[in-house]
Amino acid sequence: xxxxxxxxxxxxxxxxxxxxxxxxxxLIGSTSASSSHYGYFVAVSQVINNQVEGVSTSVAETGxxxxxxxxxxxxxxxxxxxxxNVLYSAYNGLGDFEGxxxxxxxxxxxxxxxxxxxxxxxxxxxxxxxxEGQEFNPGIRGSATEATTERxxxxxxxxxxxxxxxxxxxxxxxxxxxxVGYVKSGAGLALDASTLDIATSTEINILGLTDExxxxxxxxxxxxxxxxxxxxxxxxxxxxxTWAFAVGxxxxxxxxxxxxxxxxxxxxxxxxxxxxxxASVGDxxxxxxxxxxxxxxxxPGTIRYLTEQGYDIPERLIAD
Numbered sequence: 001x002x003x004x005x006x007x008x009x010x011x012x013x014x015x016x017x018x019x020x021x022x023x024x025x026x027l028i029g030s031t032s033a034s035s036s037h038y039g040y041f042v043a044v045s046q047v048i049n050n051q052v053e054g055v056s057t058s059v060a061e062t063g064x065x066x067x068x069x070x071x072x073x074x075x076x077x078x079x080x081x082x083x084x085n086v087l088y089s090a091y092n093g094l095g096d097f098e099g100x101x102x103x104x105x106x107x108x109x110x111x112x113x114x115x116x117x118x119x120x121x122x123x124x125x126x127x128x129x130x131x132e133g134q135e136f137n138p139g140i141r142g143s144a145t146e147a148t149t150e151r152x153x154x155x156x157x158x159x160x161x162x163x164x165x166x167x168x169x170x171x172x173x174x175x176x177x178x179x180v181g182y183v184k185s186g187a188g189l190a191l192d193a194s195t196l197d198i199a200t201s202t203e204i205n206i207l208g209l210t211d212e213x214x215x216x217x218x219x220x221x222x223x224x225x226x227x228x229x230x231x232x233x234x235x236x237x238x239x240x241x242t243w244a245f246a247v248g249x250x251x252x253x254x255x256x257x258x259x260x261x262x263x264x265x266x267x268x269x270x271x272x273x274x275x276x277x278x279a280s281v282g283d284x285x286x287x288x289x290x291x292x293x294x295x296x297x298x299x300p301g302t303i304r305y306l307t308e309q310g311y312d313i314p315e316r317l318i319a320d
Contacts, residue, residue: 024259026057028249029068029077032140032167033061034194036187036278037081037247040110043277044249044267051266055259063142066096072252073102079255079263082106083113083144084246084295085223091296096147102252105299105319107264109248109290110274110281111188114227115145115152116242118195119181120174121203128207129158136160137170137182144245148224149183152243155220156213167194174198185247188280189227191234199234206233208240217243223295246293260301268305287311 026048030041038061045057060077062068068080069090082104088094093101119125125134131153138153139145141164153160163170163179171194173179181204184192191199191206198204206229209217214226224243231239251260267274268286275282287306290298297319298306306313 024055026055026078026255026259027076028057028059029062029071029080030059031062031064031081031143032194034167034171034197035185036193037064037111037185039193040274040278040281041081041249043273047266047270047273048263050273051270052259052262055262063140065142065144066147067142069097069102069104069250072104072250073100075252075254079107079249079251080104082248082250083148084109084248084293085148086144086245087248087250088223088295104250104252105297105302106290106294106317107249107251107260107299107302108267108286109246109293110284110286111247111278112225112227112244112293113145113185113247114189114229114242114244115148115183116186116191116195116229117181117183117207118174118198119205119207120177121205122177123180125180125207126205128153128156128209128213131160131180131207132158134160135163135179137163137165137173137179139183139185140167140170141165145183145185148243148245151221152217152224155217171198175202186229186233187278188283189229189233190280191237196234206237206240206242209242214241214243246289248290248294251299255299255301257300257304260299261304262301264299264302264305291317 028041030038041059045059048057065083065086071077072080090097090102138149170182184195218226227244228241294317298317303313
């Protein structure tokens with residue numbers, strides 16, 4: 001079934017003064033409900049519903065980026081959480097989208113997502129190489145974390161015994177010592193809520209990259225960033241370096257320019273709901289963050305808003 005946005009444009013009734021604004025219902029694909037990113041998109045939905053006349057949104061729990069991009073391609077969601085590295089592959093018809101490029105365009109970026117390799121402290125594992133043959137989760141099924149983790153570990157020449165499942169299932173598996181750990185996106189430079197949940201009952205370690213590993217990943221996977229995470233990002237953790245990508249929202253051309261413009265304007269000018277859901281968002285200028293970390297063209301509605309605000313849009317972020 002096609003989503004409402006594919007069948008109806010954002011329109012204002014003009015038959016008579018005071019006529020009602022036509023309603024457009026949009027579905028936002030997010031991620032696991034146990035993730036702080038899910039809570040962020042609940043806040044996004046509140047902003048849109050409160051600020052954008054004639055648009056009503058709801059949030060669906062999904063398998064995150066890869067799942068959302070596939071749903072966007074099938075018109076099953078109208079806006080989706082994406083990571084910039086996987087969106088790059090989808091837009092250019094690479095990787096899982098080989099030969100089938102998707103016209104998904106970035107709306108905004110709201111977070112940098114360090115990829116945290118979390119293990120039980122009692123596992124005896126102290127570095128990524130120790131995960132060879134160990135039962136370990138690369139990220140929730142269908143997510144950008146899962147796909148990126150597998151590429152990173154292949155590049156490092158480390159082969160864990162991958163265990164698949166949802167975030168909730170994997171959190172329980174780590175707590176019960178059925179797996180040694182998992183990879184989970186951070187909430188900015190802080191640990192994600194699910195990792196903090198594990199840490200309340202189970203001592204954990206975060207496995208960082210060595211300088212040699214970081215250099216190898218930077219050379220082989222240039223769409224990723226290497227970030228330095230400071231000490232005490234959660235539960236007394238030490239400083240470490242890891243791989244990362246940016247997280248944002250995307251839509252296809254089925255989301256018309258006017259609707260996208262009104263949504264992006266509301267999101268970038270909100271200083272309440274998003275910060276309440278994800279504290280790290282409050283420290284960011286969303287416009288500048290979007291322009292800095294976008295790796296694919298922006299939606300025309302985003303370009304219109306940023307241009308009105310006086311920003312110059314790089315040619316690489318404008319679709320041909």
